[in-house]
Amino acid sequence: MSRRGNVEDVRTIACVGAGTIGGGWAAYFLARGYTVKVWDPSPEAGERLTRLIDNAWPALRELDLLDGADKDAWTVHTDLAEAVEGVDFVQESAPEDLELKRRLFADLDSVCAPDVVIASSTSGYSMTEMATEVTGGDRFVVGHPFNPPYLIPLVEVVGGEKTAPEAVTWAADFYTFIGKSVIRMDREVPGFIANRLQEALWREALHMIDNGEATVDQIDRSITDGPGLRWPFHGPMLTFHLAGGEGGMAHMLDHFGPSLKSPWTRLTAPELTEQLRNATVDGCQTASGERSHRDLVLERDAGIVALRKLTQSLTTKAPAQSDSVA
Structure with missing residues (x-):
């Protein structure tokens, strides 16, 4: 496995999927001062994300907004390789479709730099059953948030059978660093806790x-x-x-x-x-x-x-x- 960078050094994050959860993550990452690259194939993704961020920003300003945070520091991409180029962390929030996630994870595995941790927002699938078609399964983890992820602090972190403990530790440390309340689970449980x-x-x-x-x-x-x-x-x-x-x-x-x-x-x-x-x-x-x-x-x-x-x-x-x- 490649050596991970320090969580303090993360600057750019890819949000794969811009629905309610993915968009909520994007808003939170922006509030914490990161640059966000969003991948979503929908032509309405940009307009939808703009509305979500605008709605979330008043609450973030009250609670989790860092000085200098820029709510416009995001871009939308329809090309996955372009969306993950140069990023330091990936948060996947695609629809809860097992076959879709398996294909998407295989694609992410092929285009992401080998030292980048890829976390999934899945609300029920285990990483073991999702990461069946990846080669670098050691860096895939579950980072399950609660809706809305820009406001609710809980994130449940757990790896799959192929996940390296070091990747789970890195993800848990990163979520903690950005202000989340992290439960690092000892084992995979359907639906998490x-x-x-x-x-x-x-x-x-x-x-x-x-x-x-x-x-x-x-x-x-x-x-x-x-x-x-x-x-x-x-x-x-x-x-x-x-x-x-x-x-x-x-x-x-x-x-x-x-x-x-x-x-x-x-x-x-x-x-x-x-x-x-x-x-x-x-x-x-x-x-x-x-x-x-x-x-x-x-x-x-x-x-x-x-x-x-x-x-x-x-x-x-x-x-x-x-x-x-x-």
Whole structure:
């Protein structure tokens, strides 16, 4: 394997794919002072990316914008080799199509400099199953963000069977250097960590809608006005630990363990019937009211900015703790 450069020396980044995730990454990289080269075959990619960056910039200005960051320091390319020429890092965010990613990774492997780490934003595929047609599989890693990646700090990093540990370390160090909260996973797990937990809640919500047990609005408010207000500070596990009182998690499990057998949740996915689909879509439209997509994006971003500012002010007063590894 070629020697990687220092993460501090990265200057230019290629974003492969300019959809919601790829464009969000581009906005974040720009805010952190990088030059961004975007590859996307769509003729509308430039206009779409301009709108996304314009919408993201107010939030980035509040939270993650470096002095001198230039929101116009990006170019769009339809030629992949041209897009990755001279870059120091590649973030792939193509559609979740396994065969497409396999072909794209093979193409990236052939045109990228051998010392460049290539990270994928995939939300579910493992690197082992995606990197089946590459020669330099040692530098391919998963760098799974959460939407919107320009605002949510989490990135889950994990390699595949062919990935060199050194490449995983480099990617984790780079994401940390640019201000992300990195979970370096010890092994590949379908859906990673955050998506598996989110998916469990999502499936139960669909079951409740399907059975007439709850509406979209009731489900959303049960989280935003309930446990969701606690999770930014301690997460679900430490929240349950605190719920155990002075006995902590041990008391919680000893006291409430038998309830795990109660029918409080269903972990198998319901059939996505037309009725269930329509009920979910209609519920979301009702909840949106007169607000446009842009209104909802700005409303969401302002809320996350405010909450993150609050949590940051609290963590600066707390004693330093060692990083945990998932």
